[in-house]
Amino acid sequence: MEKKLRIGIIGTGGIANAHMKAYQKLPNVEIVAGADIVPGKARAFLDSYGLTEAKAFDNHKDLLELELDGVSVCTYNTQHAPCVIDALDKGVHVLCEKPMSVTLEEAVEMRRAELRSGKILTIGFQPRFGENMKLIKNIVSGGELGKVYYVQTGGGRRRGIPGRTFIEKKTAGVGVLADIGCYGLDMALNTIGYPKPLTVSAVTFDYFGKDPKYMGEKDAARFDVDDFAGAFIRLEGGITIDFRMSWAMHMDYMGDTMFLGTDAGLKVESPGKDGLWGGAWDGDVGPMTLFHDVGGKCVQTAIPSVAPKDEDKFFLKIKSFVDAIVNGGEAPIPTSQIIYNQAIIDGIRRSAELGKEVDIVIPEI
Numbered sequence: 001m002e003k004k005l006r007i008g009i010i011g012t013g014g015i016a017n018a019h020m021k022a023y024q025k026l027p028n029v030e031i032v033a034g035a036d037i038v039p040g041k042a043r044a045f046l047d048s049y050g051l052t053e054a055k056a057f058d059n060h061k062d063l064l065e066l067e068l069d070g071v072s073v074c075t076y077n078t079q080h081a082p083c084v085i086d087a088l089d090k091g092v093h094v095l096c097e098k099p100m101s102v103t104l105e106e107a108v109e110m111r112r113a114e115l116r117s118g119k120i121l122t123i124g125f126q127p128r129f130g131e132n133m134k135l136i137k138n139i140v141s142g143g144e145l146g147k148v149y150y151v152q153t154g155g156g157r158r159r160g161i162p163g164r165t166f167i168e169k170k171t172a173g174v175g176v177l178a179d180i181g182c183y184g185l186d187m188a189l190n191t192i193g194y195p196k197p198l199t200v201s202a203v204t205f206d207y208f209g210k211d212p213k214y215m216g217e218k219d220a221a222r223f224d225v226d227d228f229a230g231a232f233i234r235l236e237g238g239i240t241i242d243f244r245m246s247w248a249m250h251m252d253y254m255g256d257t258m259f260l261g262t263d264a265g266l267k268v269e270s271p272g273k274d275g276l277w278g279g280a281w282d283g284d285v286g287p288m289t290l291f292h293d294v295g296g297k298c299v300q301t302a303i304p305s306v307a308p309k310d311e312d313k314f315f316l317k318i319k320s321f322v323d324a325i326v327n328g329g330e331a332p333i334p335t336s337q338i339i340y341n342q343a344i345i346d347g348i349r350r351s352a353e354l355g356k357e358v359d360i361v362i363p364e365i
């Protein structure tokens with residue numbers, strides 16, 4: 001019989017449930033442990049899945065003393081870097097939830113730890129596993145648009161500030177910019193082959209998060225991150241990204257995702273833009289249209305959606321990690337790319353603080 005992979009989960013809050021459910025669908029995986037700094041939380045989490053034999057810890061370092069093949073790091077953002085680095089230094093493969101980290105410095109240290117360990121570090125961007133997302137990438141990378149020079153990306157919610165550990169610097173580090181902004185950036189950057197970012201000019205706001213009218217007294221008093229971010233990003237190769245992302249606003253949505261090329265343009269409309277929680281950022285997409293010329297005439301071609309109704313991108317993300325461990329493969333969502341995503345988030349934060357354009361400098365790794 002095939003040996004089961006021994007997997008642990010660090011941080012047993014909300015998203016850990018999605019990890020657990022996906023792992024439990026895989027016959028070659030055994031969840032052997034969980035850790036959470038809230039005493040008793042990991043035990044209750046494991047028990048709720050009938051895993052009474054699995055070990056529970058209130059410290060990730062104790063969990064890492066076990067013999068493990070891999071861990072999911074599902075802590076809030078400020079704890080991604082320490083947990084990931086400790087796991088890699090113990091020789092364990094890691095799937096880290098998005099965003100990669102809070103700062104670029106942390107992301108650099110995580111990548112260094114990955115390289116010195118020789119283990120896999122993959123970052124949890126499940127939208128990449130969507131068939132429509134793959135189609136968008138294939139259209140653009142196949143050269144259909146010619147040279148791409150401008151991308152508009154982002155999305156947003158009319159009302160959708162998550163609360164909990166997402167709204168304080170000490171746990172989240174960054175607000176909407178990192179929470180769902182990282183998805184908008186990944187959608188754009190992955191489609192165009194992740195060119196290196198050079199500069200960014202950005203603004204961030206917090207008008208809704210800090211207002212008791214929208215958040216309630218208690219959460220408004222805690223709120224110290226951004227709830228809106230807008231940026232103009234210059235990339236290597238003469239490409240620019242116009243980015244916007246919002247957790248709350250007096251608007252239905254923040255515009256569609258657009259790729260402008262010298263031969264054609266691709267518009268990907270936001271899904272769910274009529275609701276309070278819409279936006280083209282989580283892997284679902286609305287109608288897709290190619291704008292091009294035929295016989296000297298301007299025409300528009302509707303691109304049929306290809307995603308099956310039962311597509312489970314989250315399961316595919318977990319499976320890709322497990323498959324990479326089993327097959328000795330590469331990280332499915334490599335940090336060599338996501339470090340650029342994190343560098344842009346870092347640049348947006350710095351630019352907004354300074355009120356001017358900043359350079360993005362990624363240290364030698």
Ligand SMILES: NC(=O)c1ccc[n+]([C@@H]2O[C@H](COP(=O)([O-])OP(=O)(O)OC[C@H]3O[C@@H](n4cnc5c(N)ncnc54)[C@H](O)[C@@H]3O)[C@@H](O)[C@H]2O)c1
Binds near residue numbers: 013014016036097165
């Ligand atoms: N991919 C997705 O669709 C998706 C969705 C939601 C959240 N996330 C990401 O997952 C992460 C967690 O989000 P959440 O909603 O589960 O948050 P959460 O606050 O519900 O859970 C985080 C848990 O981590 C624990 N924790 C913090 N530091 C720890 C440490 N050093 N060791 C062990 N446990 C620790 C906390 O006590 C908490 O229980 C975030 O980074 C978020 O961006 C991803």
